Amino acid sequence: MKTWSQQTREEGKTLGLVPTMGYLHEGHLSLAHKSLSTCDRTVVSIFVNPKQFGPNEDLDTYPRDLESDRLELERLGVDALFLPTSEDMYPEEFQTYVHVEEITDKLCGESRRELFRGVTTLVLKLFHIVKPYSAFFGEKDRQQLEVIRKMVDDLNLDIQIVGLPIVREPDGLAMSSRNQYLGNTERKTAKSLNEALQKAQQLIAQGESSAETIRSRIRTIIEREGQAQVDYISVCDPKRFEELEEIQGKTMIALAVHVGKARLIDNCLIERI
Amino acid sequence: MKTWSQQTREEGKTLGLVPTMGYLHEGHLSLAHKSLSTCDRTVVSIFVNPKQFGPNEDLDTYPRDLESDRLELERLGVDALFLPTSEDMYPEEFQTYVHVEEITDKLCGESRRELFRGVTTLVLKLFHIVKPYSAFFGEKDRQQLEVIRKMVDDLNLDIQIVGLPIVREPDGLAMSSRNQYLGNTERKTAKSLNEALQKAQQLIAQGESSAETIRSRIRTIIEREGQAQVDYISVCDPKRFEELEEIQGKTMIALAVHVGKARLIDNCLIERI
Numbered sequence: 001m002k003t004w005s006q007q008t009r010e011e012g013k014t015l016g017l018v019p020t021m022g023y024l025h026e027g028h029l030s031l032a033h034k035s036l037s038t039c040d041r042t043v044v045s046i047f048v049n050p051k052q053f054g055p056n057e058d059l060d061t062y063p064r065d066l067e068s069d070r071l072e073l074e075r076l077g078v079d080a081l082f083l084p085t086s087e088d089m090y091p092e093e094f095q096t097y098v099h100v101e102e103i104t105d106k107l108c109g110e111s112r113r114e115l116f117r118g119v120t121t122l123v124l125k126l127f128h129i130v131k132p133y134s135a136f137f138g139e140k141d142r143q144q145l146e147v148i149r150k151m152v153d154d155l156n157l158d159i160q161i162v163g164l165p166i167v168r169e170p171d172g173l174a175m176s177s178r179n180q181y182l183g184n185t186e187r188k189t190a191k192s193l194n195e196a197l198q199k200a201q202q203l204i205a206q207g208e209s210s211a212e213t214i215r216s217r218i219r220t221i222i223e224r225e226g227q228a229q230v231d232y233i234s235v236c237d238p239k240r241f242e243e244l245e246e247i248q249g250k251t252m253i254a255l256a257v258h259v260g261k262a263r264l265i266d267n268c269l270i271e272r273i
Numbered sequence: 274m275k276t277w278s279q280q281t282r283e284e285g286k287t288l289g290l291v292p293t294m295g296y297l298h299e300g301h302l303s304l305a306h307k308s309l310s311t312c313d314r315t316v317v318s319i320f321v322n323p324k325q326f327g328p329n330e331d332l333d334t335y336p337r338d339l340e341s342d343r344l345e346l347e348r349l350g351v352d353a354l355f356l357p358t359s360e361d362m363y364p365e366e367f368q369t370y371v372h373v374e375e376i377t378d379k380l381c382g383e384s385r386r387e388l389f390r391g392v393t394t395l396v397l398k399l400f401h402i403v404k405p406y407s408a409f410f411g412e413k414d415r416q417q418l419e420v421i422r423k424m425v426d427d428l429n430l431d432i433q434i435v436g437l438p439i440v441r442e443p444d445g446l447a448m449s450s451r452n453q454y455l456g457n458t459e460r461k462t463a464k465s466l467n468e469a470l471q472k473a474q475q476l477i478a479q480g481e482s483s484a485e486t487i488r489s490r491i492r493t494i495i496e497r498e499g500q501a502q503v504d505y506i507s508v509c510d511p512k513r514f515e516e517l518e519e520i521q522g523k524t525m526i527a528l529a530v531h532v533g534k535a536r537l538i539d540n541c542l543i544e545r546i
Contacts, residue, residue: 095376100369154398
């Protein structure tokens, strides 16, 4: 991978990187498509990163379908597929971690302590190996996107971080590799995440400015379905993820909800002026 | 700095980096000299890194003499001097740290908890800014050298890390910017670190293989002078810094001793076959 990247750079070509855990859906493909249309060459990496799963999480059952992923990426015209093994990335004596503090304590970092340290460590390794000009991430994981931006700034990396909008199923459910864990009735519950975000946006557009009212309305919509177990419902500022009282200026509404075996997340950004 | 480095690389020139905290002595200059003789261009950075000082350490009193340093480096023919400010390196919202675990718990890491996380974070930032082909470090800080090598390996960096031998004063004291803290009688005590290492090497050459005997002989020599307060005396393997019982194969002997206001370190590598 390093040799190919080095050669690409020496030819004066710009390189785009799309880091993924595979089992690709339209969200991933939109990232690859953006890279293909803005960079000379595109690398997609597929690596189910053990360092970002907690001890009781779904590392072993995380869905994989390399053959289908490979065909999709070939069809799109991606130039290289990077498929490191766990042993490649984390040899036995591996002991170096990159950690963005503060903003990783909130939201997903609060219930998934291992998550962001694992993400930033892997992403920095990928950056060093691929040395991309741009790297593409989905806004479904908006906290992850901001954590990576912060790492890039703090560590003086010259990589353009591009965030792209959430891609949704026809019924509004944000695309996720974990959606395949959902049974039929769970799927109905899952839909309520987006419905709740839509309702929240509508209420704010109509003048509601109390964050607590919004949180409570979202909770009501999600818990109506019965099968949902809320991890968090957040109305916060979109850079530091500090909970707000009054909704004003740029605001993020973010949710994490367990539905059956799946932990689903969704979010939206609003600006109230 | 980034622009200059980028330009140098585009000209196909190799770049050597010598990271320092300034107040340069012959040890630093030997690193710069090696870089000048093996790389096309040499950058020396001077930055007293606040992140590697503990709350009760000597950050505020650490010696500085930029004008003298600049003249020395000019005389040597160094191509660029990089002088970032604390605000450049650690703006207000800075929150990203690189940490090599395990091997940083031992030796200097045990008594200076902040040290290595601060060193690796800064050095990685310097690597990203300067993007050197080689970087040069002194073996006086042999644990630091190994920690940096581990970071480079674990994070897939393409930088050659070069360690160079300790440079000593005529009386054997390892050169250090902190030696200037020493008064005349303290200086006599300070000399005993190297004397103890010499004695240890001699005993081992004569057949002594008990690490505990060596530690105890070193302690006796150092404490003889009265003004010394031992932080650690270590006989360990030189990669993981685990204490040995039996001296066999490659072994590191390392000391840290407080003498007056100065905390002095010294070490040697031996191989017993």
